[in-house]
Amino acid sequence: xxxxxxxxxxxxxxxxxxxxxxxxxxxxxxxxxxxxxxxxxxxxxxxxxxxxxxxxxxxxxxxxxxxxxxxxxxxxxxxxxxxxxxxxxxxxxxxxxxxxxxxxxxxxxxxx
Amino acid sequence: xxxxxxxxxxxxxxxxxxxxxxxxxxxxxxxxxxxxxxxxxxxxxxxxxxxxxxxxxxxxxxxxxxxxxxxxxxxxxxxxxxxxxxxxxxxxxxxxxxxxxxxxxxxxxxx
Numbered sequence: 001x002x003x004x005x006x007x008x009x010x011x012x013x014x015x016x017x018x019x020x021x022x023x024x025x026x027x028x029x030x031x032x033x034x035x036x037x038x039x040x041x042x043x044x045x046x047x048x049x050x051x052x053x054x055x056x057x058x059x060x061x062x063x064x065x066x067x068x069x070x071x072x073x074x075x076x077x078x079x080x081x082x083x084x085x086x087x088x089x090x091x092x093x094x095x096x097x098x099x100x101x102x103x104x105x106x107x108x109x110x111x112x
Numbered sequence: 113x114x115x116x117x118x119x120x121x122x123x124x125x126x127x128x129x130x131x132x133x134x135x136x137x138x139x140x141x142x143x144x145x146x147x148x149x150x151x152x153x154x155x156x157x158x159x160x161x162x163x164x165x166x167x168x169x170x171x172x173x174x175x176x177x178x179x180x181x182x183x184x185x186x187x188x189x190x191x192x193x194x195x196x197x198x199x200x201x202x203x204x205x206x207x208x209x210x211x212x213x214x215x216x217x218x219x220x221x222x223x
Contacts, residue, residue: 103156
């Protein structure tokens with residue numbers, strides 16, 4: 001079945017640094033990928049829709065300069081959390097569609 | 113604006129019981145509805161996808177139904193097992209190609 005790989009699974013960083021999260025579709029091409037954020041015991045909140053070859057579409061309230069999304073190829077989208085702060089600590093998950101939605105395994109970001 | 117609600121938020125049942133998880137949505141103009149399973153600290157695993165034209169989908173011990181007119185979906189789990197313990201999320205894809213998730217039901221199956 002379709003597989004979406006997300007890396008890293010866990011990252012701890014100092015406040016003020018930037019963190020890049022990768023999302024790859026391993027056996028299919030994805031012109032669109034989605035980035036979600038999940039707080040503890042809460043549901044997933046869509047942050048942005050990543051479009052191959054064009055700018056991402058951000059949901060209301062999501063800072064595009066804070067969460068940089070690049071979708072440079074049909075199999076790779078990256079989310080960069082710039083100048084991370086403790087309030088950015090969260091679980092980030094990407095997904096891509098191949099008929100169904102397939103999700104990466106998520107990235108637990110902890111900002112100290 | 114589409115809103116997705118899941119009830120109950122948490123459920124604990126003894127092993128072997130059949131159970132039903134509920135999902136309701138406010139806007140019936142949907143493309144599809146999908147049920148996911150999430151284990152603690154993990155990503156999501158797709159369980160069942162129901163297209164808007166379908167009424168139900170089955171996979172093994174799982175059966176999902178969709179009633180668009182009433183804005184409801186149910187996930188039926190037969191003969192529950194401890195390994196079924198997880199959070200179950202439903203997600204609705206609207207006509208605007210946006211996917212809205214419910215807040216999930218945390219299911220615990222007691223041995």
